Amino acid sequence: MRTAPRRARWLVPLVLLLVWLGVGGTLGPYAGKLGEVATNDQASFLPQSAESTQVLEARAAFAQAETLPAIVVWTADGARVTEAQRAAATESVGALAGSPGVVGRPSPALLSDDGQALQAVVQLEPGLDEELPAVLGEVRAAAQQVPGTEAQIAGPAASQADLSDAFAGIDGLLLGVALAAVLVILLLVYRSVLLPFVIILGSVFALGLACAVVYALAQRDIVQVDGQVQGILSILVIGAATDYALLLAARFREELAVRGDRAAAALVAVRRSFGAITASAATVALGLLALLASDLTNNRALGPVGAIGIVCAVLTTLTFLPAVLALLGRTAYWPTRPKASDASAEGHPVWLRVAARVNARPRFVWLVTGLVLTALAAFSPTLSAKGVPLDEIFVNDAPSVAAQETVGRHFPGGSGNPAVIIADADRADAVTAAAKDTEGVASAGAVSASGRPGAGEPQVVDGRVRIDATLDAAADSDAAKETIERLRENVHAVPGADALVGGYTAQQYDTQQTAAHDRTVIVPVVLGIILLILIVLLRSLLVPVLLVATVALNFLATLGVSSLVFEHLLGFSGTDASVPLYGFVFLVALGVDYNIFLMSRVRExxxxHGSRQGVLRGLTTTGGVITSAGVVLAATFAALMVIPLAFLVQIAFIVAFGVLLDTLVVRSLLVPALVIDIGPRAWWPSVLARGDSRPEEEPQTADRRPA
Known part of the structure; x- marks a missing residue:
């Protein structure tokens, strides 16, 4: 009768292992295929309610398909451009008409006011994606045929190509760097050869499964994926899977030292870690799903994509890892061996000293740490989220940035990338006049059937006309966005015109405004979700409120430090509009993770042993594993810095620094000191609030009973 259960104890782990090996072998390749279904077209992420989106739709009625402008600029070797060079430039780009990917006929080469540069606009199809570099190569080859000049390509097409180059190989490069960082840290911390590889294998299986699901959804247009979401998914899954695995492996080590039986130890470790792991995963997954309330579709995409990744990470942690640990037993920790002291509450000497300091002066500890964090948080309002100018989008030099700087030296900054106004035809003159009178507008004119402004009678479609307004400032600059505000105000004020303002700069402005609105909606939702989960898990009201308040303070302190670092060390004049929201969701959700790991053990x-001893024992027993998990997560997010884009560098710093600050200060000092100082009342209305049920000084851990 005892044979069947004994066989089942080994058969179940073996079957689970074989299933995951099959999943990894079948779905693993999808971790490198998300780029096939990713798009980096920012305009596609705006909501339908945005004015620039409405202009895109109205513009289609003019039989002028939405295009991606490539601005070709020539500068002469001599002081001034000759007439022969101007004719050659017009002829060279004119020959591109009818070429694959080129829309219509390129504009003639226009001479700058200073006579030192030429400029022509080649309109490209917007959905070229993988074909874009080849098409731009043809444009560049044609432009270089003008003797005695240097040709460069600027504009949205060149920027998008450089963006694609930055994301090229993101799957392999980012994954390799992240896994290497995790492996090195685990080898150094745990001094075990086999366990780090088991944990990494589980995270790779989770990533493969998550990417396969996301790939299938993106193929069916259920979610949209861009390079940023693609990179964040890889880092999030690896970091979360490793964190959860470390918690389970540490608990298995404790149980194995007490019980000796591998299968029983694995079962008990899962049972006692299940609540903390699932609650932690729920905070992150539901926090990410709160992004569904965003008006930006790339934010909405990150919500379910990230939640899918978290679910897959939990799945591998609670199935694959216990199965392997049950089969390997003590061998998983070779060359070290779990011993009875691993199950005690004594912990590492470092954490014994930390616990002693917190226990001796809890009020002093939380006051000092709270004041330091508050002082850092005071700098958070100085973090600018108005967007990153084009010359800062790429951390390294990019050809499109250098070309745009050349354009800016010789032509109005918005040349080749005008603001697009759609208005009623009978009010076209009044709207054009209002646009010309707007501060920051260099010129404006109604577009003719040829597609050029001011080159004949305006094209009228369904009683509407299109007016192009060239801005003085570069299309991606703050000054251009301010001009869009003034331009909208002026043309909206024209009676009966029903004017709308769109175009590239308007899209950037609308993205910025939508991101600000998203923060006001999503931040309270995320905080509410996390608070509710903590109340259910800890069966208390005050402790959850304290935990949410501390991670929120940690987030603000991190923003304060980031503002100083970005401006004075990294040279960023601003951050992407989505950075504060992404940073909030990741830091608050992941910060609560570590507090859940700590406080669920403290409650147990x-x-x-009573409230005070519970805090001290929880701190010493979880100190090592939580700190290791924090370092691993910080390292995985820091791996985003290998992608030379300001957005990802900023996210990487905010999350990596914030996680370390949370792990080493908030979770280690602030939270334990607060709970000790408040005493049992912190657990109201649970049974713990009635007073300690055990003496304050008790040398052993909670009783361990065989499963």
Missing amino acids: EALA
């Missing part, structure tokens, strides 16, 4: 110990 407090039920047996």
